[in-house]
Amino acid sequence: MAETDFPTELSELRSTLRRITDVIDVAALTKEVEDLEQHAADPNLWDNQENAQRVNSQLSHKQAQLQRITKLGTRIEDVELMAEMAREEGDDDVLADAVDELGSIRKALAALEIVTLMSGEYDEHDAVVTIRAGAGGVDAADFAEMLLRMYTRWAERREWDVKVLDTSYAEEAGLKSATFEIKAPYAFGTLSVEAGTHRLVRISPFDNQGRRQTSFAAVEVIPLLEGTESVEIDENDLKVDVFRSSGPGGQSVNTTDSAVRLTHLPTGIVVSMQNEKSQIQNRAAAMRVLEARLLLLKKQEEAAEKKELAGDIKASWGDQIRSYVLHPYQMVKDLRSNHEVGNASSVLDGDLDGFIDAGIRWRSQGGDES
Incomplete structure (x- = not known):
């Protein structure tokens, strides 16, 4: 098995994640989640059930998207530590796990990148x-x-x-x-x-x-x-x-x-x-x-x-x-x-x-x- 160039791979993954977060605008997404959380906490929200369901659905969707981005950043940091530990300890099994995780992160980023290609007026809708x-x-x-x-x-x-x-x-x-x-x-x-x-x-x-x-x-x-x-x-x-x-x-x-x-x-x-x-x-x-x-x-x-x-x-x-x-x-x-x-x-x-x-x-x- 060819040796994996972890520094290069990790640099490319970070670059891809930065590109995705720039397009999605994580700061704006975070603000949307905060606003929806405040709205969901309104004691009068359920006076209008249809509106309440819409707010909670939007909140759930936005939170999931934000967590997905945050989790990918954490996974990149974790796989870097995993690879460093594996090399320091000469543990081929852990190194193989790190390579597998790299591939998994790459796929997850590719799936998230697809979202950035959807910019139509109604693309976010059900x-x-x-x-x-x-x-x-x-x-x-x-x-x-x-x-x-x-x-x-x-x-x-x-x-x-x-x-x-x-x-x-x-x-x-x-x-x-x-x-x-x-x-x-x-x-x-x-x-x-x-x-x-x-x-x-x-x-x-x-x-x-x-x-x-x-x-x-x-x-x-x-x-x-x-x-x-x-x-x-x-x-x-x-x-x-x-x-x-x-x-x-x-x-x-x-x-x-x-x-x-x-x-x-x-x-x-x-x-x-x-x-x-x-x-x-x-x-x-x-x-x-x-x-x-x-x-x-x-x-x-x-x-x-x-x-x-x-x-x-x-x-x-x-x-x-x-x-x-x-x-x-x-x-x-x-x-x-x-x-x-x-x-x-x-x-x-x-x-x-x-x-x-x-x-x-x-x-x-x-x-x-x-």
Whole structure:
């Protein structure tokens, strides 16, 4: 094993951490934590439960980010002491542990560095993800369900909160669509690179002749907005339908009309929610998602107008972004960053970090500008 140049390695790690802390602005982050702590200590905070939950959630997220940065600085100091002791005492085992810790710190810094590449207006927000089956019949519906499992497993690995808001089951198998919410710092900025068309190639388990099938699913990612950022919606522009929630095969899972479908008449945007316990909760959840979609639509229209004025009307929304090939070989490849993995099963089981990090780096280098 080649000897590790600890002074050089440690110098590079410290330099990387300084660069990250400059971008994140640790002093400002510390001030934010202090302000939120004061707000959380207000005895009248819980008079408004929604606001109290928002404050405590923000405090938890900011504290975790600050602790993450502080801990990395401590780990760099500790590994330097570990390496010095190992050399003084000639302890190869401790030296090997120090080398392993160097690698672990390097990975942690790379993950933290990704956060500094997310500077979009809504990147810090929670995310709402919708998956829709596309072309491919029952295989596409099955693929949509596979993607739902992939994203929920990925979020669970990160210990991020996942809440399924709505599921529309296909007749034979799989899902027509599913909408879920992920609450975590930079959830939208992280997952926004997953938006687009995903393609699956495999031997169809639903084809009795065992033929290869190509199917598609669309992934939409929108930010979950704070009340102060939401767009105004005229009640006269809404068509509201209530119905009973249903599970796989169309079987009723609710004996009351608690599910809600909102149709925004001017745009034709439809949002359904059925996984909350009451009609009021489902309507509130549907309104949050509708507000976010309308804001996203507004931003897209503004961006399209700017591109048209610049003489560039090429649209990238909905373009195919990734292929999952299970036959005749196994490979998952992102068509933007060119990141690829030979173990498709692992990716579909939630091992997505490599693709997401590569996508964020690709975007930060101007890859989404055309």
